[in-house]
Amino acid sequence: MMIDGNHNPEDVTRVLFESFPGWAVGVFYVVGFGAIAVFLYGCFVQYRKYARGQSLRKVLPPLKDRLLQMVVSVGTHRTLRRRDRSAGYAHALIFFGFALLFIGTATITLEYDILAPLIGLKFWHGNFYLLFSLALDLAGLWLVAGLVYMMARRGWLKPPKLNYARPDRAADAPDANRSFYQFEDWAFLCLLIIIGITGFVLEGARLLWLQNTPTVWDYRWWSPVGAVVANALSLVGFTPEGAGSLRISIWWFHAIISLTFIALIPYSKAKHIFTAMSSLALRDPLPVQKLPPVDMSADTVGASKITDFNWKQLLNFDACTKCGRCHEACPANASGAPLSPRDLILTLRELAENTLEGIRQPEPEKLIAQGNGVFQVPTETLWACRTCAACVEICPVGIEHVPVIVEMRRALVEQGDMDPLVQKALQNIQKRGNSFGETKKKRPAWTKKLDFEIKDARTEAVDVLWFVGDFASFDPRYQRVSMDFARILKAANIDFGILYEDESNSGNDVRRVGEEGLYQHLAESNIALLNDCDFKRVVTTDPHSFNTIKNEYPEFGGNYDVEHASAFLARLLDEERIPLKKGLDGRRVTFHDPCHLGRYNKGYDGPRDAIRKLGADLVEMKRCRDNSFCCGAGGGRIWTPDPVGKEKPSENRVREAATIEGLETIVVSCPKCMNMLEDARKTTNNEDNFEIREVVELIAECLDDSAISVVAQEHVAEPA
Amino acid sequence: MKILVPVKQVEILDEDFDVQDDGRSIDPDCIEFELNEWDDYSWETALQLMEKHEGTVEAVPMTVGDESADDGLRKCLAKGGERAIRVWDDSVAGSDPIAIARLIAAAAKKEDAQLVLAGTQSTDQAHGQTGIAVAALLGWPHVAVVSALDYSAADGKLTVRRELEGGVEEEIEVALPAVLTIQLGINEPRYASLRGIKQAKTKTVDLLSPADLGVSTDQLGETGSAARVRRMYIPERSKAELITGTPPEQVKRLIEIVNELKGA
Ligand code: SF4
Numbered sequence: 001m002m003i004d005g006n007h008n009p010e011d012v013t014r015v016l017f018e019s020f021p022g023w024a025v026g027v028f029y030v031v032g033f034g035a036i037a038v039f040l041y042g043c044f045v046q047y048r049k050y051a052r053g054q055s056l057r058k059v060l061p062p063l064k065d066r067l068l069q070m071v072v073s074v075g076t077h078r079t080l081r082r083r084d085r086s087a088g089y090a091h092a093l094i095f096f097g098f099a100l101l102f103i104g105t106a107t108i109t110l111e112y113d114i115l116a117p118l119i120g121l122k123f124w125h126g127n128f129y130l131l132f133s134l135a136l137d138l139a140g141l142w143l144v145a146g147l148v149y150m151m152a153r154r155g156w157l158k159p160p161k162l163n164y165a166r167p168d169r170a171a172d173a174p175d176a177n178r179s180f181y182q183f184e185d186w187a188f189l190c191l192l193i194i195i196g197i198t199g200f201v202l203e204g205a206r207l208l209w210l211q212n213t214p215t216v217w218d219y220r221w222w223s224p225v226g227a228v229v230a231n232a233l234s235l236v237g238f239t240p241e242g243a244g245s246l247r248i249s250i251w252w253f254h255a256i257i258s259l260t261f262i263a264l265i266p267y268s269k270a271k272h273i274f275t276a277m278s279s280l281a282l283r284d285p286l287p288v289q290k291l292p293p294v295d296m297s298a299d300t301v302g303a304s305k306i307t308d309f310n311w312k313q314l315l316n317f318d319a320c321t322k323c324g325r326c327h328e329a330c331p332a333n334a335s336g337a338p339l340s341p342r343d344l345i346l347t348l349r350e351l352a353e354n355t356l357e358g359i360r361q362p363e364p365e366k367l368i369a370q371g372n373g374v375f376q377v378p379t380e381t382l383w384a385c386r387t388c389a390a391c392v393e394i395c396p397v398g399i400e401h402v403p404v405i406v407e408m409r410r411a412l413v414e415q416g417d418m419d420p421l422v423q424k425a426l427q428n429i430q431k432r433g434n435s436f437g438e439t440k441k442k443r444p445a446w447t448k449k450l451d452f453e454i455k456d457a458r459t460e461a462v463d464v465l466w467f468v469g470d471f472a473s474f475d476p477r478y479q480r481v482s483m484d485f486a487r488i489l490k491a492a493n494i495d496f497g498i499l500y501e502d503e504s505n506s507g508n509d510v511r512r513v514g515e516e517g518l519y520q521h522l523a524e525s526n527i528a529l530l531n532d533c534d535f536k537r538v539v540t541t542d543p544h545s546f547n548t549i550k551n552e553y554p555e556f557g558g559n560y561d562v563e564h565a566s567a568f569l570a571r572l573l574d575e576e577r578i579p580l581k582k583g584l585d586g587r588r589v590t591f592h593d594p595c596h597l598g599r600y601n602k603g604y605d606g607p608r609d610a611i612r613k614l615g616a617d618l619v620e621m622k623r624c625r626d627n628s629f630c631c632g633a634g635g636g637r638i639w640t641p642d643p644v645g646k647e648k649p650s651e652n653r654v655r656e657a658a659t660i661e662g663l664e665t666i667v668v669s670c671p672k673c674m675n676m677l678e679d680a681r682k683t684t685n686n687e688d689n690f691e692i693r694e695v696v697e698l699i700a701e702c703l704d705d706s707a708i709s710v711v712a713q714e715h716v717a718e719p720a
Numbered sequence: 721m722k723i724l725v726p727v728k729q730v731e732i733l734d735e736d737f738d739v740q741d742d743g744r745s746i747d748p749d750c751i752e753f754e755l756n757e758w759d760d761y762s763w764e765t766a767l768q769l770m771e772k773h774e775g776t777v778e779a780v781p782m783t784v785g786d787e788s789a790d791d792g793l794r795k796c797l798a799k800g801g802e803r804a805i806r807v808w809d810d811s812v813a814g815s816d817p818i819a820i821a822r823l824i825a826a827a828a829k830k831e832d833a834q835l836v837l838a839g840t841q842s843t844d845q846a847h848g849q850t851g852i853a854v855a856a857l858l859g860w861p862h863v864a865v866v867s868a869l870d871y872s873a874a875d876g877k878l879t880v881r882r883e884l885e886g887g888v889e890e891e892i893e894v895a896l897p898a899v900l901t902i903q904l905g906i907n908e909p910r911y912a913s914l915r916g917i918k919q920a921k922t923k924t925v926d927l928l929s930p931a932d933l934g935v936s937t938d939q940l941g942e943t944g945s946a947a948r949v950r951r952m953y954i955p956e957r958s959k960a961e962l963i964t965g966t967p968p969e970q971v972k973r974l975i976e977i978v979n980e981l982k983g984a
């Protein structure tokens with residue numbers, strides 16, 4: 001029994017406006033309604049801003065699925081705990097503390113202002129009240145504890161990602177400095193902690209004031225923190241009367257500051273309470289895998305003005321909490337390129353704030369998002385992105401940076417504004433269907449070095465249609481992998497064929513560069529070709545082709561069963577269909593996840609299963625699986641050299657691998673990773689330390705029981 | 721001001737190609753066409769002038785060629801401009817650069833152009849004559865191999881720069897009308913997106929015959945040309961050889977070669 005028999009249980013409750021003169025209550029309501037009005041107006045301004053964006057062109061999953069996914073994310077704080085556990089837990093304390101306190105206050109309003117006056121229902125007393133009181137006290141404690149940690153983090157731990165240094169501005173640019181955001185961060189933390197602390201002082205003062213009221217004082221330990229404060233107040237000499245007058249002033253202070261906070265929500269960082277949850281509820285399951293469609297007959301393509309973004313993207317910009325997780329994960333940022341996904345989002349947010357929050361929209365020139373001015377994104381920033389999706393993957397509030405970047409690139413492509421080397425690659429693809437500028441005739445030239453013929457899938461039915469891809473066809477190093485893959489398939493008695501001269505570049509990277517017209521042309525011609533062939537499934541060693549065929553070709557009428565070679569081979573190994581003659585004998589290897597296979601398509605396990613099946617000793621790098629660090633080749637960057645004098649992403653990666661003691665091989669599963677890492681192995685002077693090998697090559701090596709590897713044999717056999 | 725920009729679809733040879741039986745041309749099956757590299761730069765120059773002096777400068781690309789040359793004009797129009805001109809009939813086949821220049825000069829007059837921006841040369845024939853011949857035929861001043869250019873609409877004058885040997889630059893003021901031939905690297909030509917190229921199909925290409933331009937057929941084709949290709953052939957390969965293989969193999973081959981040269 002919680003209530004002891006001496007009182008009427010009805011009497012155990014909390015005073016609200018006890019001892020307030022009528023006018024004071026009136027003043028409180030006026031201020032309260034004023035705050036709510038300011039809050040609502042702010043919400044309207046935000047709504048109007050989002051409404052100035054475009055409509056969504058991509059169909060999202062049903063709302064209930066997205067809401068469920070959001071509730072789970074927020075409820076478990078899973079996205080917030082990733083790669084920053086303590087901040088995640090501290091945020092959980094603040095969030096749940098705040099949420100409970102909010103619900104508590106709302107409950108009081110519900111009873112006092114709505115149910116009691118209307119239907120005379122009162123529930124806020126007795127046992128319910130006591131439990132309520134305990135819960136809110138604990139909630140307040142969580143809130144304060146979480147805030148204290150956050151303050152310590154900013155004040156003492158100072159993680160570099162929170163200093164808001166911008167890589168995308170010259171040091172003397174007028175907007176080079178974003179440290180003003182730190183002021184906002186501190187103001188936010190301080191305001192909240194003051195609300196929390198004054199709440200406790202108020203509670204303690206009230207308890208002490210009502211010391212002689214048994215329905216209050218006897219139950220004070222149901223508000224443990226308040227009770228401690230009451231005792232402390234009395235220790236420092238407060239009498240009940242003194243506490244009574246302290247209560248009045250603290251009451252007003254607490255009320256005003258809380259109402260101020262509420263009023264400021266839509267105008268400050270606090271709005272992420274709403275924008276982050278909405279952003280999570282609007283998450284697209286395939287934001288980078290399947291880029292947003294384009295209306296090719298429209299007057300303009302892509303986003304060059306802030307109003308060219310859709311309302312969801314405008315809301316995304318407002319959801320960013322500047323946590324810096326994307327900033328830290330971005331390979332472009334890590335290699336000194338003028339790109340930080342966070343700063344990009346913040347620039348666009350600032351542009352939207354400065355142009356779309358007014359009653360009228362300013363003239364179109366003010367809305368331009370791309371350029372070198374304040375609130376504009378420079379061209380170099382846009383071209384620096386490798387569309388590796390590390391930012392999208394880790395953003396705790398579901399911001400989708402890559403489609404934003406690609407939309408802006410689409411506009412640049414339309415204006416013809418791009419690096420000459422990317423132009424060259426695209427022109428080669430326009431003309432010859434491959435980025436190497438080789439004639440179509442040469443695409444299957446690598447097959448001539450095999451001692452058997454590969455079936456022509458254009459004329460014969462096959463089980464497996466192998467989509468080879470540009471790099472696997474033309475890059476001399478990777479041609480050896482293609483030959484090994486062919487040998488393995490033959491050894492495993494797989495009925496397979498290729499498209500010979502008629503295959504074109506799959507278009508994955510062309511689309512990510514923003515050349516949508518060319519992408520659609522490539523997709524359509526490959527699809528027309530594939531639809532004329534007779535096969536059961538498409539297999540490719542190229543994760544880029546794999547991604548676009550799997551996720552983007554369906555939009556253009558190409559629906560196939562597609563598998564990446566690593567998963568396909570892992571399955572064959574599992575079914576013991578590949579006649580292995582030996583294993584790798586505990587060779588010490590590490591695996592570099594290709595973005596387009598891993599993060600894009602969750603193909604983390606195929607290559608690992610295969611590597612383990614061969615008996616290698618797989619040691620993971622610190623950044624692996626979803627946190628894999630891009631080799632730097634994505635998003636068209638394979639066609640432009642990285643600037644000299646700065647560490648390239650691939651070098652950064654190879655150096656990371658080099659810290660593994662006794663490493664013999666870095667295993668890759670992508671032609672572009674192979675190309676980049678091979679290069680970096682040389683430039684970091686690791687040529688004698690370890691090799692870069694494809695999963696395919698490791699398997700091929702085990703087909704043969706001679707001591708010397710297939711690759712090495714080939715070196716000897718083919719002097720030319 | 722109207723700018724006429726003569727452009728050319730040049731021949732790109734396959735790695736393996738054959739000379740035709742007539743011994744004077746390449747087997748068309750081994751040829752692909754693309755817009756002359758220099759013309760990307762001259763057209764970009766014209767576009768930039770047009771954008772800078774919006775509304776007062778108009779740029780029109782033109783070409784002399786059969787309908788396959790339309791691709792080059794489309795590529796130009798994909799980047800900007802509203803209309804293009806193509807001049808052709810069978811009498812033009814076999815023309816030398818001077819004969820071609822007659823058509824360009826006539827077009828410049830017909831269009832009332834004040835500026836002709838040609839490429840310095842073409843990647844396939846590399847005569848470097850057409851632009852200069854146009855100037856001679858029109859009796860206009862010309863500046864060749866221009867590496868920078870500035871136009872002042874107020875006094876209708878062009879200031880152009882040329883790079884000379886030894887890192888010296890020369891700045892020249894030219895009065896209009898004039899002919900310039902543009903050097904690579906004067907700007908960064910923009911990219912023509914596939915969408916742009918498709919949309920350019922709706923822009924007009926005026927097809928003119930030499931007669932429309934008032935150029936008589938005896939001034940064109942082989943009859944109207946002072947130069948005539950007599951023979952086209954692949955010169956004998958030089959003796960260079962890349963020595964490959966393991967170091968001992970390489971040494972062996974090297975000794976063989978030395979002995980061969982010694983006549984041993
Ligand atoms: S996709 Fe990769 S390179 Fe591009 S902004 Fe995101 S993290 Fe950086």
Ligand code: SF4
Pocket residue numbers: 319320321322323324325326327341342345394395396397398399
């Ligand atoms: S975009 Fe997302 S990950 Fe990046 S700083 Fe903002 S909230 Fe954090």
